[in-house]
Amino acid sequence: MTVNLTVKSIVEQIRAGSLTPTAVAEAYLQRTKNIAQKLNSHLHLDEAAALAEAKGSAQRIKEIGADRLPLAGVPILIKDNICVRGSKTTCGSKILENYVATYDATVIRRLRDAGAFVLGKLNMDEFAMGSSNENSAFGPVRNPWNLDYVPGGSSGGSAAAVAARLAPVALGSDTGGSIRQPASFCGIVGLKPTYGTVSRFGLVAFGSSLDQIGPLTCNVEDAAMVMDVLTGLDAKDSTSVQHPHAGFAKALASHSDGLKGKTVGIPEEFFDSGLDPEVGVCLERAIADVQKAGAKIKRVRLPNISYSVAAYYVIATAEASANLARFDGIRYGYRTKEAGVSLKELYRKTRSEGFGQEVKQRIMLGTFVLSSGYYDAFYAKANKVRELISRDFAAAFDSGVDVLLTPTSPTPPFKLGEKLSDPLAMYLSDICTIGVNLAGLPGISVPCGRTNAGLPVGMQLIAPKFNEQTLLIGAHAYERATEWHKDQPAI
Amino acid sequence: MNAPQNGTKTSRPSEAPVNKSQESTVLDRYEPVIGLEVHCQLKTKTKLFCGCSTSFGAMPNHNTCPICLGHPGVLPVLNREVVNFAIRFALAVEANIHEISVFARKQYFYPDLPKGYQITQFDLPYCTGGKMILASGKAVRLMRAHIEEDAGKNVHGDESSYVDLNRAGVPLIEIVSEADIRNPEDAADYLKRLRSLVRSLDICDGNLEEGSFRCDANISIRPRGQEKFGTRCEIKNLNSFRNIERAIKYEILRQADLLDHGEKVLQQTMLFDAASGKTQAMRSKEESHDYRYFPEPDLLPLRIDAARIEEQRKALPELPEAMARRFQEQHALSAYDAAVLTSDKDLANFYEAVVKRVDGAVTEKIVANWVTSEYLREANNRSWDFINPPITSDHLGELIELIGKGVISGRIAKTLFEEMAEKGPGNGPKAMVQEQGLVQVSDTSEIRGVINNVLDANPGQLAEYLGGRDKLFGFFVGQTMKVSGGKMNPQLVNDVLKELLDARRKG
Known part of the structure; x- marks a missing residue:
């Protein structure tokens, strides 16, 4: 076979x-x-x-x-x-x-x-x-x-x-x-x-x-x-x-x-100077193919989309910092091999040794954005941005677009x-x-x-x-x- | 809130335990300001976010599943019954129930906290406001109550520490009072009433020792006449009403001593040590955790609609205050008796069962006296519960009925009751009276004979009495009862003795 x-x-x-x-x-x-x-x-x-x-x-x-x-x-x-x-x-x-x-x-x-x-x-x-x-x-x-x-x-x-x-x-x-x-x-x-x-x-x-x-x-x-x-x-x-x-x-x-008969929306923000030229060529051809297949093309805007990466790295890391707290070496998973350490050290060593660089970076970022005094500036604000981005998408679809x-x-x-x-x-x-x-x-x-x-x-x-x-x-x-x-x- | 406990350090050199006069002079100068936080374990069959049993006393880690153990990938699902229980509490204290409330994650590391965060409610609790009325008539306002999950337990043994997660995820409501309480006695009264209320509501079994009803106290003091609050300390680990009062008293004196010496009260979390009767600093404000609360993304906001609230209102049982009013009217009791009897719903039910059994043979007041004095004393000494006590409402009713019908005297009844408490009720009071030949003698000719013998046997006392020492009347009553083994009807003994003594005086 x-x-x-x-x-x-x-x-x-x-x-x-x-x-x-x-x-x-x-x-x-x-x-x-x-x-x-x-x-x-x-x-x-x-x-x-x-x-x-x-x-x-x-x-x-x-x-x-x-x-x-x-x-x-x-x-x-x-x-x-x-x-x-x-x-x-x-x-x-x-x-x-x-x-x-x-x-x-x-x-x-x-x-x-x-x-x-x-x-x-x-x-x-x-x-x-x-x-x-x-x-x-x-x-x-x-x-x-x-x-x-x-x-x-x-x-x-x-x-x-x-x-x-x-x-x-x-x-x-x-x-x-x-x-x-x-x-x-x-x-x-x-x-x-x-x-x-x-x-x-x-x-x-x-x-x-x-x-x-x-x-x-x-x-x-x-x-x-x-x-x-x-x-x-x-x-x-x-x-x-x-x-x-x-x-x-x-x-x-x-x-x-x-x-x-469908209307396909093209968000301009994704086709700006940041796009790799080869990818750009493929996408232009794809748009043409979609058009050939009978779709109408409509240029649209998602004004707040440029904030999405920033908002995402606040929200996702905040949630991750809590979600990954359970990996503490107490009940299951890796525990530091070092013996006779205090509870605090057990946590610190287990997590320092058990997590990789990127994960630790994101846990720290998420911990920071939820910290007392920073919550409003980061987490609360990121959620407002999230809402604005959702509205941008909704507005694009409301303007008669079937898919983006x-x-x-x-x-x-x-x-x-x-x-x-x-x-x-x-x-x-x-x-x-x-x-x-x-x-x-x-x-x-x-x-x-x-x-x-x-x-x-x-x-x-x-x-x-x-x-x-x-x-x-x-x-x-x-x-x-x-x-x-x-x-x-x-x- | 189940915060981890850091290392301890003492704040101020310890003083001699509280003495009364010291306390009263301190209270002349300073006004305590007390607020209380109470954690009530709700007695739903299953945990807050999973299907595990909430039963107490199971083998360690027996009542657990991947969800309450915080395994990777699990999600919480809210137990609807918990919300119903919480609504009932809010209705009973006339709090405002919010249509929308939000669960939040409270984050800290501790081995008894499997997920590394506790799911609780933070800035949007399910209810705010409400009040409790104290014995003094004073109202203590409630700030809020919220739903949260309990943590497990760390057990420290030999060389290792162990974690038992049976309790992890058991539902709680945390009830936070305003800082309306001004003395330790009111604090204890508030807690007793709150306990009585949640027991009446059948939402919490109110067991301080098993930890199903736990209290933390926030205490500050201020010079009398000053409006601004002083710096407060929070005392944790208060596991009996007596300790709560002791701890608060000690803490007031400790703070007063600091202020008297020109020192400042530091905002600290204190731990009460029942053995020494002292509070000890657990951690300072600087060391306090940043819990990094944020809305729990795994749960939708909790929506409580009006229909659901009405449904729960219909399910409300008679509450302690209403029951006390009814007891005063229906059973013709004093406010005091009514309050004692309704302080616990099982005790109140017990009392009403005895009244029903006695069926008018004696007044309800006499039944109340028996229940609040003899019965309650033995019950407390012997740790009986009122649902399945060794001496049932039938036994007690039968005994009281025997007094009412004049079959035995009150004195015999008390002796019998003590015997039943000591050895168990056997075949019941009636049978015991028969077996031991305790039936009261109400035959006046028999009584007359015994009294004449007593008078003849004590010629000296008789002469003194006849000479005018009226006080000796009681001596002859006592002798008569003694000779008869307490079985003679005391009223008849009185009457006949008077008659015979008067006759001898005249003669």
Whole structure:
């Protein structure tokens, strides 16, 4: 069996009886053996566990019937900040190096209920903090298109693995662009749902008011199929909601002319001098293609978007400073080896030794912005800015725009080490994606070109809250009109 | 608020424990200003944010799950019943319930705090205002009450320290008073009434020893006549009403001593040591934590609508004050008796059960006397609870009924009661009276015979009496009762003795 399979084709072959979950698992494991090491994409690849999972999927198919399982026999890779009971969940951090999850995240339960099975766990920037996957305690992930380049982050393992066809789908998490930016760097599709669409129960929190789990896939249709399973109200997550317009795969099937008559907004702020020229060329061509597919183009403004990175690094770090306080060496995870220290020293040493540089930097920043006397100047103000940014997006959509089109990242993939010494340049990698998280909107990245060096470029579509349908239909129409998603790295 | 405890250091050299005259001169010169913070554990079946049991006394770390252990990736889900309990409290003290309130994270590191932050309410609590009326008639205004989660417990043993997280995530309401209290007695009265209230509401079992009702006191003093408040200290670790009063008294004297010596009171957190009766500085204001509160992003703002408030209003039981008024009217009791009996809902229920059992054989006032004196004394000494006491309302009612019907004397009844308290009620008072032959003698001819024997056996005293020493009447009553083993009807003994002595005087 070849592993150039999509979610859809696996489900179809399983239903036809021409493929079994075990055969699927074996084929992907075989391919992974050769490639994962080159990419450093996987943190935990337990073949026996994966085969047992496949068996579980087969059992479910036997009991319930493949026709009634939307993801029958589909193997899925999981970013290592999502809990899978009995398997390590490290978040790419030394502090959780040996932590074994004691329960399943809601998304894992939903996926298994739908017939899918967990194939392995993926590398990531430590606690999802990073845009290049160089912040993992377990080494950087490499871009399958060129191993000297970063795959983006923080879901770099997810993007690299799917691009290299080590699974048809991976879960990532997106706090400021961590699904979309690596999807764009690796030439695949990545969707960040509306905040509240997918349960966060079992996702190790970074910025709780921003985090969403979403799929990384090879095409839009697969993303829709997986989203159908991930979406749903969860009693265990108080911020989850009943999605008013679910049924994404069905919506795709019934809208073949997705962009015809739609108005696509182009926010000028994302097309200014900061944009890499090669990315600019790809985006201009994408806009032309969208127009050809029947959409109207409208230039719009998002006047406050330039403050999004600043507001984001206040809000996300503030929340992270609290969310990461539980990693203290008391109940689980890494504890300093130094004996006989005071309680205060135990905390200090454990956390100094257990966390990496970037994480410590962000914890300090978040601690500072919440400190007495600084709260109003930073945290409270950042939340006001967040509200203004949300209103900017709302105003753009109110002006008759159905979806916004932007670059996913202002630059194409960069070389390993290139931006490590310049955190601000690294933070600006997420300038096109961060506003979407602040406003709680859905966003998708789809491949829209390649640089002269052959590295992928992605474009982002953004829709109003709970308009994942619009997003997927638009992205699907673009995909049908172009060939970029068919390109594969020659790894 | 469950703050960690830093190292201790003493503030001022310790003084001799409180003496009365010292206290009164200090209070002549200084006015104490006291505010109280009370943590009530709500007795919901499950914790505030997870499904774990809240039961006390389980094996360490038995009542835990990934959520209350603060494992990676878990999220809190608010227990609706907690909010209902909290609403009931707010209604009982006539506080303003806010339609929208917000949970916040209070951050500090301590091993008993699994997440590194406590989920509480900060600038937008679910209710503000309200009041408690004290015995003195004085009103103590409430500043606010808010919902929060409890921390676990650190247990220090041999060479290691252990953490028990059974209590982590148990729901609390923290009730903060205004600084309206002006003396230690009112502080204790406020706390007793608050405890009685939350017990009546059936939202907290009010157990100070087990820590389900905990108090911190903020105390400052100012020269009488001065309007501006002095610098306050907060005392923690007050686990009995007696210690609360002791600690406040000690703290007032400590602060007065500082001011008298021209020194300043430092804003500090103090720990009360029950053994020495002293307060000791735990940490200063400079050392105090910056809790870095911010709104809890994992929970939506709490919305309490009018319909829900009305639903809870309907579920309110009779509150202590209303019950005391009813007791005065319905049972013809003094304000004092009514207050004592209604200070605890289980005691009040016990009293009413005895009244029902006695069914008019004696007045309700007599039942009240029995319950508030004999019964309460034994109950306190022997730590009975009023729900399942060894001497039930039926036993006590039966005993009182025996007095009312003249079957036994009050004196015999008291002896019997003590016996029952000591050895258990056996087959009940009636049976005991039969078995021990304690039935009261009301046969006047038998009484007459015994008295004549007594008079004849004490010729000296008789002569003195007949010579005019009327006081000896009591001596003969005593002798008669003694001879009869206390079984004779005392009223009849009185009557017959008078009659016989008068006859001998004349004769």
